[in-house]
Amino acid sequence: MRGPGTIPNWQSIGDWLSDQGLEVGDSGWGLYVATERSGGEEAVDFWTDAHERGLAFSNPRAFPTTIVNALAGEISRTLGIDGPNYTFVGLDSALLEASKQARVDLDEARVPGALVVQIDESPGQRHVKWVVLS
Amino acid sequence: MIVTGYGLTTALGNDPEQVFHRLISGQNAARPWDDLNDFPISIACRIDDPAYPVGAGRGRALALDAVNQALCSAGQLDGNGGVFVGSTMGESAGFEENALGGEHAISEIVASTFADHIADEVYPSARRVTYGTACAAGNYAIGNAAAAIRRGELDWAIAGGVEPFSKIAQLGFARLRAMTPDVCRPFDRNRRGMQVAEGAAFVFLESDARVRDRGAEPLARITGLGLSCDAFHPTAPRKDARGVVKAVRDAMAHSGASDVGWISAHGTGTGPSDAAEVLALGEVFSQIPPVSSIKGALGHAMGAAAAIEAVVAIMAMERNVIPANTNLEDPEFDLDFVLEPREIKVDRILSCAYGFGGLNSALVLERA
Numbered sequence: 001m002r003g004p005g006t007i008p009n010w011q012s013i014g015d016w017l018s019d020q021g022l023e024v025g026d027s028g029w030g031l032y033v034a035t036e037r038s039g040g041e042e043a044v045d046f047w048t049d050a051h052e053r054g055l056a057f058s059n060p061r062a063f064p065t066t067i068v069n070a071l072a073g074e075i076s077r078t079l080g081i082d083g084p085n086y087t088f089v090g091l092d093s094a095l096l097e098a099s100k101q102a103r104v105d106l107d108e109a110r111v112p113g114a115l116v117v118q119i120d121e122s123p124g125q126r127h128v129k130w131v132v133l134s
Numbered sequence: 135m136i137v138t139g140y141g142l143t144t145a146l147g148n149d150p151e152q153v154f155h156r157l158i159s160g161q162n163a164a165r166p167w168d169d170l171n172d173f174p175i176s177i178a179c180r181i182d183d184p185a186y187p188v189g190a191g192r193g194r195a196l197a198l199d200a201v202n203q204a205l206c207s208a209g210q211l212d213g214n215g216g217v218f219v220g221s222t223m224g225e226s227a228g229f230e231e232n233a234l235g236g237e238h239a240i241s242e243i244v245a246s247t248f249a250d251h252i253a254d255e256v257y258p259s260a261r262r263v264t265y266g267t268a269c270a271a272g273n274y275a276i277g278n279a280a281a282a283i284r285r286g287e288l289d290w291a292i293a294g295g296v297e298p299f300s301k302i303a304q305l306g307f308a309r310l311r312a313m314t315p316d317v318c319r320p321f322d323r324n325r326r327g328m329q330v331a332e333g334a335a336f337v338f339l340e341s342d343a344r345v346r347d348r349g350a351e352p353l354a355r356i357t358g359l360g361l362s363c364d365a366f367h368p369t370a371p372r373k374d375a376r377g378v379v380k381a382v383r384d385a386m387a388h389s390g391a392s393d394v395g396w397i398s399a400h401g402t403g404t405g406p407s408d409a410a411e412v413l414a415l416g417e418v419f420s421q422i423p424p425v426s427s428i429k430g431a432l433g434h435a436m437g438a439a440a441a442i443e444a445v446v447a448i449m450a451m452e453r454n455v456i457p458a459n460t461n462l463e464d465p466e467f468d469l470d471f472v473l474e475p476r477e478i479k480v481d482r483i484l485s486c487a488y489g490f491g492g493l494n495s496a497l498v499l500e501r502a
Contacts, residue, residue, distance in 0.1 A: 031363070037244050038266070040229060043302055047233035055172055055305055063306025064368045064490055066229075067222055068245055068266025073491025076365040082377060085363035085493055086274070089224075089264040090246040097263050101278070104285070110384075 401427020
């Protein structure tokens with residue numbers, strides 16, 4: 001896999017991947033993200049903030065970031081990946097399943113290309129690896 | 135890819151017969167909750183059963199209950215098995231408690247805890263796959279479990295979705311102005327939004343050979359899955375519905391079929407999503423079959439929703455009756471909406487589910 005890179009969690013992961021020089025081809029590419037805990041830190045932050053501000057004043061724009069697949073959504077928007085969009089959750093198994101699904105989709109001609117991204121999270125940071133399969 | 139068992143627990147009941155009966159009789163699970171009085175909206179579709187714990191661990195209990203129902207006639211589990219689970223957030227209450235000083239281990243509250251718990255309880259050597267794919271997650275789990283069996287990787291699989299009640303979601307959707315303050319009315323001219331729900335639903339899938347060898351009763355087949363991404367907006371659908379069109383077309387092509395007898399719509403009751411869904415169905419089908427959404431009765435159980443709808447679809451085929459689009463009084467769109475439960479023999483059903491992040495999914499289920 002390419003990388004790894006470490007980025008602060010406020011930075012766009014889509015922009016970071018774009019800066020890596022990867023090229024996403026035709027329409028219909030698949031995205032296969034593997035993560036252990038994406039959205040977890042954001043969920044805690046959203047709830048902490050809601051209790052500090054008051055529920056009626058919580059930040060609505062922060063809520064969608066609490067969803068596990070928020071990063072996959074951001075990557076797809078930045079890179080224009082509009083085919084199957086997966087987020088696998090787990091420790092070691094998630095990357096295995098992401099890679100396996102990408103290979104199956106390529107072999108069955110469901111996608112013309114596949115971007116597999118592994119995201120490990122630690123407080124305030126994301127460690128990212130990626131590979132393009134075609 | 136044959137379904138031989140199913141189970142579910144929802145705010146309308148905690149077994150399939152009870153839920154289907156209440157759906158057909160027009161009951162609605164939504165009501166206000168005292169512990170949500172400080173929230174912008176206090177109405178939700180929650181399971182009021184002391185058998186399920188409150189707080190972190192609730193999702194695991196809901197999931198295992200539905201799985202055990204699905205395994206009632208599964209026989210001895212052996213060979214290569216898998217557990218495929220979809221969820222949106224995991225044990226949301228665990229994150230809420232950690233924000234207020236709790237110390238739940240992350241491994242016990244992330245979405246993969248559900249597949250791990252199910253596998254540990256029923257078949258520890260099972261392959262464990264967790265889809266964090268928002269409100270489409272149930273279709274991802276069921277469709278991909280069926281595909282893994284079709285490819286010969288597995289003999290059987292437990293597949294579905296689970297979402298314990300999430301106060302984060304109850305607040306977040308309200309703050310996004312996506313929730314109705316009163317009644318959820320999918321496809322109605324006066325629809326005002328969705329209602330947050332909780333639940334779990336699972337099917338037991340087997341290979342044709344395993345079903346034949348043990349003489350099991352086939353209940354339905356999973357024949358098609360289509361997936362796409364709008365790549366457009368974190369929460370809003372594309373107005374041209376291009377992504378939904380692709381997902382539905384791919385599911386139909388995958389199944390080899392050109393028509394269905396009923397469309398179990400995503401139909402959340404939010405303005406843009408319902409409109410995009412109708413537009414997409416018109417693009418794909420020259421004659422749109424009967425359409426209804428059950429979210430007016432059950433609310434939106436997010437990561438569990440598609441799996442709940444898959445179980446209801448199977449039951450509709452078994453019983454030759456399709457549930458109505460609860461609370462639809464003034465349809466905004468000129469479709470054959472199911473306004474009352476309709477007695478009709480349906481051999482193939484399309485079940486649609488979409489989610490945050492621009493996810494679109496469509497699952498085709500057929501009479502066995």
